Amino acid sequence: MHDKPITVPDHTALRVALWRALHVQIDSLPHVLEDEIGLRLAAPEDDWRQRPDMDPESTSGFRASIVARARFIEDLVTEQLGHGVTQYVILGAGLDTFAQRRPEIASQMRIFEVDQPDTQNWKRHRLQELGFGIPEWHRLVPVDFEVGGAWWEQLKVAGFDASQPAVVASTGVTQYLTKDAIVATLRQVAMLAPGSTLAMTFLLPFHVKETEKRPEVEEAEKGARASGTPFISFFTPPEMLALAREAGFREARHVSSAELNQRYFTDRTDDLRLPSGEEFLVATT
Numbered sequence: 001m002h003d004k005p006i007t008v009p010d011h012t013a014l015r016v017a018l019w020r021a022l023h024v025q026i027d028s029l030p031h032v033l034e035d036e037i038g039l040r041l042a043a044p045e046d047d048w049r050q051r052p053d054m055d056p057e058s059t060s061g062f063r064a065s066i067v068a069r070a071r072f073i074e075d076l077v078t079e080q081l082g083h084g085v086t087q088y089v090i091l092g093a094g095l096d097t098f099a100q101r102r103p104e105i106a107s108q109m110r111i112f113e114v115d116q117p118d119t120q121n122w123k124r125h126r127l128q129e130l131g132f133g134i135p136e137w138h139r140l141v142p143v144d145f146e147v148g149g150a151w152w153e154q155l156k157v158a159g160f161d162a163s164q165p166a167v168v169a170s171t172g173v174t175q176y177l178t179k180d181a182i183v184a185t186l187r188q189v190a191m192l193a194p195g196s197t198l199a200m201t202f203l204l205p206f207h208v209k210e211t212e213k214r215p216e217v218e219e220a221e222k223g224a225r226a227s228g229t230p231f232i233s234f235f236t237p238p239e240m241l242a243l244a245r246e247a248g249f250r251e252a253r254h255v256s257s258a259e260l261n262q263r264y265f266t267d268r269t270d271d272l273r274l275p276s277g278e279e280f281l282v283a284t285t
Contacts, residue, residue: 009119013094015053016172017042019063020070022049026056028270033067033074037097041126064274068260069201072280073169074098076199078105080167085195086110087166089155091185092173094119099138100127110137112158114151117142152188165195165285172278175203175231182233186247186283196285198249201278205234237279244283255280 008014017038024036053059077088077098086109090096093113099106113120120142127134134140139158143151156162168189174182189198235243237254244252257276265273 009094009115009122012172013119014042014044016066017095017097018044018048018051018054019059019066022054022056023063023067025049027063027272028268031067032064032264033071035067035070035097035101037100038095040130041095041097041123043126060272061275064265064272065257065278068264068274069171069278069280071264072255072260073171073199074102076197076282077109077167077169080165080197081105081108083195085165085167085197087160087164088112089160089166089168090114091151091168091170095123099135100132107135107137110139110159112139112141112155112160114141114143114155117144163193165193165197168192168196168198170198170200172201174200174235175233177233179233183243183247186244186249190244190248190283190285192285194250194285198244198281198283200281200283202235202240202281203231203233204277204279205236240279240281244281248285249283250285252281252283255282 017035020033020035021039024031024034048054088098088106088109089112090098091114093115096113099111099113113123115123120140124134124140141151141154141158143154160166170185177185185200186198189196237256241252241254256279257274260280261273
């Protein structure tokens with residue numbers, strides 16, 4: 001029997017990792033997020049910064065959005081750890097590097113990264129190859145979503161304690177899912193132990209985005225469609241809040257791109273800021 005070949009993760013996960021590294025390399029201090037470990041995992045060609053999707057000017061909004069959402073999640077996880085929440089679930093983890101970059105926090109928790117089997121197989125190989133290893137508290141949870149894999153069941157197999165609260169993060173995912181699939185995820189997370197928190201991004205409909213930034217978002221949508229992963233779900237904040245409450249969450253709030261800009265991009269010496277378009281739902285059980 002031959003081992004399954006080690007394949008690379010999807011292009012979206014790779015691009016996110018490269019944008020995070022590009023932020024450190026070209027944007028002014030202070031950096032919203034310090035992450036070049038994803039670049040080491042991805043190991044792109046030497047000329048990766050010459051790729052069209054790495055153009056510093058035309059992709060600045062996407063770069064800002066990627067680092068802002070990651071920083072927001074990490075601040076939330078740190079805050080919840082202070083309240084005694086020691087389980088952290090990342091749905092669609094991709095090349096997330098929290099466990100490697102912030103071991104002083106991550107080692108106090110149990111981290112569950114949920115993603116496709118091929119991506120998890122590749123990431124496990126790369127972490128070991130780079131000498132990071134995979135400590136006992138860091139769990140890679142393979143789930144084949146394409147054949148209806150149940151992430152909840154696999155999470156329990158990996159050691160998740162359903163009797164204890166958790167932080168669950170889902171960023172950059174909902175736009176690719178049907179409304180039914182999103183509602184199913186909301187209902188599942190809403191059943192977690194009291195004190196659990198979900199942080200989930202969602203895309204605004206085109207008609208409510210900032211006019212000057214709409215071409216960037218439309219270009220991203222066009223690229224996603226061309227690559228076979230079209231954007232199919234958009235929500236206004238009231239619609240997303242209603243879905244969360246109907247799913248059973250005790251509280252739900254909307255964190256806007258404007259709020260993230262105020263929190264992470266105020267008084268910068270460059271023009272880096274995230275556009276209106278990708279927003280956060282933060283819901284608690």
